[in-house]
Amino acid sequence: MTETILTLTDVVVAFDALRAVDGVSLTVPRGQRRAIIGPNGAGKTTLFNAITGVIPPTDGTIVFEGKTITKLPPHRRAALGISRTFQITNLFPTLSVQDNMVLAVRGLSPRKFSLFGSPDTNDEENARIVKALNAAQMHHRTDIPVKDLSYGEQRQLEIALALVTEPTTLLLDEPAAGLSPAERTIVADVIKSLPRDLTLVLIEHDMALALGLADFVTCLHEGRVLVEESPDAIRKNQKVQEVYLGKPRHA
Numbered sequence: 001m002t003e004t005i006l007t008l009t010d011v012v013v014a015f016d017a018l019r020a021v022d023g024v025s026l027t028v029p030r031g032q033r034r035a036i037i038g039p040n041g042a043g044k045t046t047l048f049n050a051i052t053g054v055i056p057p058t059d060g061t062i063v064f065e066g067k068t069i070t071k072l073p074p075h076r077r078a079a080l081g082i083s084r085t086f087q088i089t090n091l092f093p094t095l096s097v098q099d100n101m102v103l104a105v106r107g108l109s110p111r112k113f114s115l116f117g118s119p120d121t122n123d124e125e126n127a128r129i130v131k132a133l134n135a136a137q138m139h140h141r142t143d144i145p146v147k148d149l150s151y152g153e154q155r156q157l158e159i160a161l162a163l164v165t166e167p168t169t170l171l172l173d174e175p176a177a178g179l180s181p182a183e184r185t186i187v188a189d190v191i192k193s194l195p196r197d198l199t200l201v202l203i204e205h206d207m208a209l210a211l212g213l214a215d216f217v218t219c220l221h222e223g224r225v226l227v228e229e230s231p232d233a234i235r236k237n238q239k240v241q242e243v244y245l246g247k248p249r250h251a
């Protein structure tokens with residue numbers, strides 16, 4: 001019944017002899033909230049980079065919205081409806097929240113941005129900015145310079161920036177990394193409140209947070225899919241607990 005939006009088939013990403021992603025296949029239905037979890041070094045970030053186009057896979061295929069995107073650069077994937085947040089903040093610290101949004105809505109890079117350029121945005125751009133700031137619960141902070149935002153608010157702004165292109169699929173790269181417990185709660189609430197028709201793929205080291213946000217979970221271990229099941233089943237899964245706790249292997 002549910003249509004597939006993203007399919008990975010036998011994806012391999014090798015760094016010389018190391019297969020950081022070692023034959024991963026997964027299918028994400030449209031509108032699903034998928035968490036990708038796994039212990040340190042499991043291959044989560046590398047898999048994420050393969051999906052976003054930062055690192056082309058060594059082998060395998062990635063299909064999005066029926067199109068093979070395996071070798072497409074990130075901006076071509078963005079044009080098809082994939083947007084992402086970054087683990088390392090990617091904001092202009094001295095500019096206001098609104099000005100950061102204006103740059104994002106125009107798809108400008110720092111080099112192209114001119115302080116002397118026209119600051120005017122058209123109605124359609126303004127509407128997208130307002131919608132994205134509302135979704136990220138940052139609409140009350142538009143005039144504040146980014147450097148005066150809390151770290152949690154900066155993560156919220158990252159989400160707003162990713163939403164302004166009106167993606168169908170949002171990839172969240174450790175959205176709560178480095179946040180205080182109070183900030184994590186707010187960011188988790190923002191993510192929970194996103195439109196249900198937006199497909200989410202979330203990489204998160206914190207299992208409790210990931211399981212609270214996801215409909216379905218893929219656990220990676222040593223570059224492979226260890227298990228894929230519901231958050232409830234993952235919580236009880238012995239194999240998942242063992243890889244997280246680093247249970248010593250028996251000879």
Ligand SMILES: Nc1ncnc2c1ncn2[C@@H]1O[C@H](COP(=O)(O)OP(=O)(O)OP(=O)(O)O)[C@@H](O)[C@H]1O
Nearest residue numbers: 015018020038039040041042043044045046047205
């Ligand atoms: N550019 C690279 N060159 C060489 N090896 C790499 C590179 N990027 C990642 N690796 C290796 O690939 C493996 C998977 O790393 P990756 O960062 O994808 O794991 P992860 O699950 O995201 O881990 P973490 O939770 O610690 O971020 C690790 O052994 C890592 O050292």
